[in-house]
Amino acid sequence: MLSGDRLMQFLDGAAATAEIKRLVMSSKTVRMAVAFWGKGASEELGLMSKKNDVTVICNLNSGGTNPNEIEYLLGNKISVRQCSTLHGKVYLFDNCVIVGSSNASANGLALQGKEISGWSEANILTNDPVLWQAASQWFSALITDEITSDDLKNAELAFSKRRASALPQVTASGSLAKALRARPEIFESKRIFVGVYGSLLTTADMRRVKIEQNKHRSDRSIDAVRWHVPTGANLILFYVNKNSVEFHGFWERNENEWKSDSLPPLYFMHKISKIYGFSSTGILSSWRNAVAEFYKNEVRGSKLDAKHIEFGSFYQKYISKTKILNVMDDHKRLRAIESGFFESGFWRRPELDCDIIRVFTDNEEKSCRGGRIVKIREEIRGGEKIKIFTFEDDPSQHGKPRPKFRQNGCVATFE
Structure with a gap:
C-alpha cells in the first residue's frame, strides 16, 4: 500500500526472498538480525556481493542454524555475531526494513530443496522512517558475542540433534535409498555421508582405538577413521579392497579425536543401528557397484586412500542410475x-x-x-x-x- 512516498507491503516467503535479494544489491549497508540460517541462504540472498557492507546476527545455540552456513559467511569476511536470545527476523537496509517470520533458511525463504514441508510465512516491508529508526535502535541494542571455533563445534552437535528430531520418518521400515528417491527434499542439510576407504588402520592406530574403547568400559562399538568427518555426522561406511566391497555399518562421529605431530589425526566414532530411523541401506549389490565406481573415480590415489561424500550427492551420482x-x-x-x-x-x-x-x-x-x-x-x-x-x-x-x-x-x- 502506498501513501505518498510511504510504502507498506505484505510479503510471503517467496516474495520476501526476491525483495531481500533486490534490496541487498541496491543498499550500501545491510544489517540482518535473523535467528536461523540454513544451507545456501547467503548465496541465495546475494550477500557474497556485499561482504564488507553486511552485518549478521544469528542464534547459534538453539540448533536451528546450520553452522556450516555461518562458517561460510565468516570465511568470506562477513561480520557475524551471535545472540542466544534472538528469535526475531529483521532485515535492515538503507531506508527500509522487512520484519516478519521468515528465517534465512529453506523453509523461511521458500528456497529450492526444502528440508521439510514449508511453513506459511508472513512479512511486512516498510520505508516508514519512524519504524526504520525503531528497528535500527533495536538491532544496535542486541547483546551479542563473537563466534569462536568452540561455538561452531557445539552448534554442530545442537544442529544435528534438532535435524534428527525434525526429520519425517518416511517409510522408516524401508531403506535409506528408497526414502531418498521418494522424498529427496527431507534429506537436505542432514549430515549423512557415505565413507569409503581402501586402507585399514595401522597397528599403532588400533592401539589408540583400544585405549579409547577402554575409556568407555571396553566399548567395542567405538572405532576411528583417518580422515576428517564433521562432529555429530552419520556415516555409511564401506571398505574397498582388490576383490570386493564390504559394508561396515552405520556410524556416528563423536567429539573425540587423537592428534599426532607425524601422522594424520584419528577421528573417533561409535556404531549405531539406524540412521534417522532407517536400519537398511537398500540393496547391497547396487551399493557395492556404486561404491566401487566412487572409489575408482574419487578416492583411489588420494593421500589417505579414503573420502566421504554427502549421501544425496552419492545417490544422485552413483546409485540412482543403477x-x-x-x-x-x-x-x-x-x-x-x-x-x-x-x-x-x-x-x-x-x-x-x-x-x-x-x-x-x-x-x-x-x-x-x-x-x-x-x-x-x-x-x-x-x-x-x-x-x-x-x-x-x-x-x-x-x-x-x-x-x-x-x-x-x-x-x-x-x-
Missing part, C-alpha cells in the same frame, strides 16, 4: 560357473542393459537369485542373439517377491 533387471527363467537355465558366480541367458533386447540381475524360476519357495553383473557376452543360439549375464551371487537378493512379468518373460525395474 538398473535392476528381473528375469523369468522358466527352463531353469541358471547355472553355476564357479563358486559364488552364476550365469543366465535370455533373448537380447537393447533396453535390458543393467547393473543388477535377479533371476526367478517357477514353483520354488525361494525362486530368486541375483547380484551384481560382472560380465556380459553375446551368443547366437537357434538363430537368435542372446545376452549371457554372469553375476556375483548376493544372498540379499534371494527369495525376493516375484514381479508381474511382461511378454517374453522380462521386465526392467529400478531400486
